[in-house]
Amino acid sequence: MSSFSGDEIQRIVAQYSPMLLRLAASRLSPADAEDAVQEVFLALIDKAPRFRDAGHEKAWLIRATLNRAADIRKAAERRNLPLDEAVLPAAPEEDGSLLAAVQALPDKYGAVIHLYYYEGYSMKEIGNTLGIPTATVGTRLARGRERLRQMLEEEIA
Numbered sequence: 001m002s003s004f005s006g007d008e009i010q011r012i013v014a015q016y017s018p019m020l021l022r023l024a025a026s027r028l029s030p031a032d033a034e035d036a037v038q039e040v041f042l043a044l045i046d047k048a049p050r051f052r053d054a055g056h057e058k059a060w061l062i063r064a065t066l067n068r069a070a071d072i073r074k075a076a077e078r079r080n081l082p083l084d085e086a087v088l089p090a091a092p093e094e095d096g097s098l099l100a101a102v103q104a105l106p107d108k109y110g111a112v113i114h115l116y117y118y119e120g121y122s123m124k125e126i127g128n129t130l131g132i133p134t135a136t137v138g139t140r141l142a143r144g145r146e147r148l149r150q151m152l153e154e155e156i157a
Contacts, residue, residue: 003048013041016058019119020065026102026114027069032076036068059129062115066130070107101151109144112137 004012017037024033043064051057102113111130115121116137123141127134 003050004045009041009045012044012057012061016061020061022118023062023111023114024065024069026099026118027066027107027110028072028103032072033069036072037065039068040064055128062129063131066107066111073107097152097155098148101148101155104151105144105147109140109147112140113144113148116141 020037020040021033024036027033028036040061044061049060051060102110104110105113112126115126115129116123121129123134123137126132127137130137
């Protein structure tokens with residue numbers, strides 16, 4: 001049984017849903033992203049973890065969302081089914097090819113790219129959230145940017 005009150009669950013869902021949906025959608029189709037986030041909230045209610053503070057709560061939700069998104073991607077690959085071709089609506093300053101390229105990155109690069117550029121986290125915050133050294137975040141950002149550059153150049157050629 002959950003140790004969260006109804007008000008606490010409502011607060012968490014209202015506060016984190018938009019960010020978690022964007023994060024999941026950077027790795028999955030919009031429909032699968034919604035499923036992943038819903039499953040994360042169900043796991044939160046079911047497991048009722050104790051959080052030290054708001055930062056720990058947010059980190060748990062982000063890690064759980066990334067892990068669930070990775071599980072969904074792996075399950076789709078095992079079944080040899082392509083993920084939906086749908087892409088997030090592009091922001092006015094972006095075109096869909098950049099978002100599609102970010103979605104196509106391996107999870108370890110796509111997650112840090114999304115958290116850094118789309119959510120505005122610092123490398124230190126990403127490292128703390130994902131439980132990896134800040135230097136590793138920097139390496140993954142550099143490698144992810146390089147892969148994005150290559151993918152976009154191939155698309156142009």
